[in-house]
Amino acid sequence: MPTPRKRKGAGSELLIPIAALLFTLYYFWTIWNSPWTAQVSAFFIGTILITLVLVFMLKTAVALYRREAHLGIGELLAPRSLLPVRIGLLMMTVGYVILVKWGGFTLTTWVFLCGAMLILNGWRRKRLVALLSAALALSGYLLFIVAFETRFPRGPFENLMRSIF
Amino acid sequence: MEFSPDLFASLFFHTIGYWWVIIPSILLGLIVGAIPGFSAANTIIILLPLTLVMDVEVGLIFMVALYCSSRMGAGIPAILVNIPGTAGAAATPLDGYPMTKAGKAQQALAISFVSSTAGGLLTTVVALLTMPWLARVSFYMHSVEMIVVMLFGISLIATIAARDTLKGLIAGFFGLMIGAIGTDHVYATPRGTFGFLELYDGVPLIPALVGLFAVSESFLMIEGESILSQHGKDVIRKSGWAATLEGARIAVFRWWHITWNSLIGLVIGVIPGAGASIASFVAYQQSRTYSKTPERYGTGHPEGLIAPESANNGVTSGTLIPLMILGIPGGATAAIMLVVMQYHGVILGPALFTDYPELGYGVFMAMAVTYLMMIFTVLPLARYMSRVTLLSTVYMAPLVIAFTLVGSFVPREYMFDMYLALAFGVIGYIARKTGYHVAAILIGVILGPLLEQYFLRALKMSDGDLMVLFSSNIGNVLWMLLVFSVTLSLYMQHRRRSTDSAEDGKSR
Missing domain, CATH: 1.10.287 (Helix Hairpins)
Structure with a gap:
């Protein structure tokens, strides 16, 4: 047939x-x-x-x-099994773009990386993800904002650091 | 401006003495070139106060080294994760990324590094020897000639679209329409801006690049645990220095290809405003047209990687020629160099080469020395850089999204640009999922406004007479070359199909 x-x-x-x-x-x-x-x-x-x-x-x-x-x-939308993960990542990305204006680069990037990595990782290895996200967000802060003095969106964390140092 | 071997030899050794400036600048340039939004021009602007307090010679060497290495750096993420660092590297992933997916990232990086450095070095030497004549190129390239050069670039859309011509052309012309957003050049009438003031200057390239390549790629890469197949992972894990040497060998054996494409880059670089993106697209299109194996382009063919990488590095010396001889900057970085030199009281022009040859020729010598040093400093890094591809997409996708989206904010500091990158990300995702090539859309976005600008200028000079497009001798020669190039491409495609169908017939 x-x-x-x-x-x-x-x-x-x-x-x-x-x-x-x-x-x-x-x-x-x-x-x-x-x-x-x-x-x-x-x-x-x-x-x-x-x-x-x-x-x-x-x-x-x-x-x-x-x-x-x-x-x-x-x-x-294929593969269908990945649809909830993809929607989750999209929501996190939209949230990141909206919130970075108020939250600033470092804080918002940390929250975004944490959330997105947890979604993609099936909510496993929470501690590793939190630490890795913090390290990446801080590295970005040190490289771009401190070293290159790039005008990334600033928020509470950047303002606090500026007032301390 | 006469050729003097003694002067060049002493300049060469004098410039090598500045290794302490050149090597850190190379490493900094690699980083800023690799991150979308951080072009060499932006970095030099950020570090401008530092450059101004330096001795003029040190400042220029710093800027030249940063400029050259950032051009090479832009190709690294293009090869490894399908995200060009700048628009000048937008043609690099066409063959670079398929090589990575096949586990040949290290080899692809080595090919890119050797092509970039050899192409850059060769064109710098050619520029040093032929500067007075090359400077005249910009005098002869008027709007009509530029239109034909743009059309050379646009004809790449048809090349990319070889598998589904209609889809490719729709993507390319959609890009051209998007590129036409903004106010018109004469009366500043807003067109297609959806009422957004931020789009009055046109669609900014970095958000388009970030969205079409980085964001869309991130949403696709999560379909697998890694961007590599298991075989690809095994190859990367086991690869030693042999893959770097093999990549270098592949590039060196194609020396003629590097020479030809870097010279295309040099000539296009001399024309003010043309730039690396046009050069790399024209080079890729030419390379594929005259190749004996055009069907391998887009599948991870080394020549498809060599062409754009050698061309966009050929542009670097080209952009400095009109700057040094005529005082006309050929690009953004050259414009900043002009500011620095004027701050130090350097008068640009032919007199610079007779009054201060160590400065006039010194800039090009700094470029040559930088390219020489890059071979030894960057090539060994290919082995370690390629390991990035082993990173799980669980970590890579969010990292790419966060850092590239915020990178799209940097050039203009508009939050709007991040939303724009997201919108391009959605377009890019749909395009990739449904078989439309994002590179074709990007070519349109890059070339659309330039084409309109030159087209309008030509029409205004001729009171709207379209025959102006065929009014210059150089333009007519370029038209013939374009027609020949496109016809040859179509003929080769037709012959290939005939051969394939004949072979199919035999096998039945």
């Missing part, structure tokens, strides 16, 4: 072209009443991009019609 051919996940493959199409249309909207110098290059590139996206959509439609593809986005 012949094995059924695996259908391609066209839904996930359409995400980038759809994003490109929507962005190009939005871009055109922002330059519609602008002088020609602001339009010429974008219209040239945008028209080619829209054409390419339409060709891709046509190809996908044909594949869907022939039942060679489906509109699922499963490939994007």
Whole structure:
């Protein structure tokens, strides 16, 4: 008995072209009443991009019609077993970007590294993770803020260190 | 500016005497080059007060050594973890990272180091001997010629897209559209900015680089316990000095490849504003087009690693030529050097080479000595650096995310840039998961604004007449080379497919 051919996940493959199409249309909207110098290059590139996206959509439609593809986005989330971990890491990353403004580099990096490593490690080796994260965050502080005087986001820890030394 | 062997010999030994400045600068440059957001220019700005109080010669040697080694440093994370340290190394992971995944990280680093140092050294010597003539290149490269050079870079999108042309082109043109975000060059009309003031100057490169490469790679690398297969791990654990020597041998045996690509870098470097990213993409595209084995590019082919690494180091001496002879900086680092030299009262121009030859030629000699010292200081490190790949992704992924995201904050100090890096991370993740090449998007983001700038300049000079694009002799020669290059690439691809199908037919 012949094995059924695996259908391609066209839904996930359409995400980038759809994003490109929507962005190009939005871009055109922002330059519609602008002088020609602001339009010429974008219209040239945008028209080619829209054409390419339409060709891709046509190809996908044909594949869907022939039942060679489906509109699922499963490939994007694969492997499913890792989905909670990936969502956890994403939440930690978003939290890091939001909180670093107030928490400063060292403290927020320590919390982020601790949380992210614990999520990825299945909440095992808590002490090792806490110590390793602290060492990495402190090394970053010493190298970038103390040695290079880089203007990383500053928070309570950096302010405390500055007032002591 | 005449060639004098005695002067060069005495300068060479004089510069070697500054080893105590050069070696620490090399190590510092490797670190700042490897971290996205910490370019040599940023570091020199941070250390500017220190540079100003130094003796002008020491200050220049320090800056030159830092500049050269940071260029090489940018290739290290590109090879080891698929994250280029700067946009100039964005073409390096195309073949460097597949080598790492195959357990050949040490060999790849050795190839990169030898190509970088040999390419940099060779172009420095060429620059020393041909400076007056090379300086004229920037006079002949106007907007029309630059458009063709950009198109050489963009044609790499098609090269990358060889496996799925349509997807590659969509990714590349999507990048070009993203690169067009910002105000227009004439009336400052905001375009595609979503109302964010932070995007009025265009899309900053570092957040794009961090998001597309580092953040997206981190979310993918957690699918395995390590970025290496078990075989790859075994190879790395067992590898001794032999892998370094093998990498060096591979690079040395391809000396012609290093020579050709570093000279591409030198010529592109001379053109103000062109830079290492364009040079490395053009070199990679040229290398693949004229290769006998183009199908191996993108799979961990040494020549695909040699091309961008030798080209982006060829740029370093190129950017200093217009600075030293014409007083026109060819890049950000050269601009800071100009500030330092002016602070010390050094008048740049042809007179510098007759009045103060030890300073004029000394800068290039410092570059040559730095590259020589890099061979001995950096090459042995390949063995130890490659061990980074043995680190579990449990620890590596969060570390990469935290340090690169905060690195995207550094150049402009906008919190917005961290959000932007995150947004590019999402785009990069979807792109990688669905078969769109992030390098194609990045090429678009880098070249988009430059192409528009030169395109508009050419059209304004000709009152909107498109035929201006074919109005210069040099431009027409470059057009012919471009057409030849693309046609040859398509022909080779067609011939390869025909051969493959013929072999398939025989095997049935």
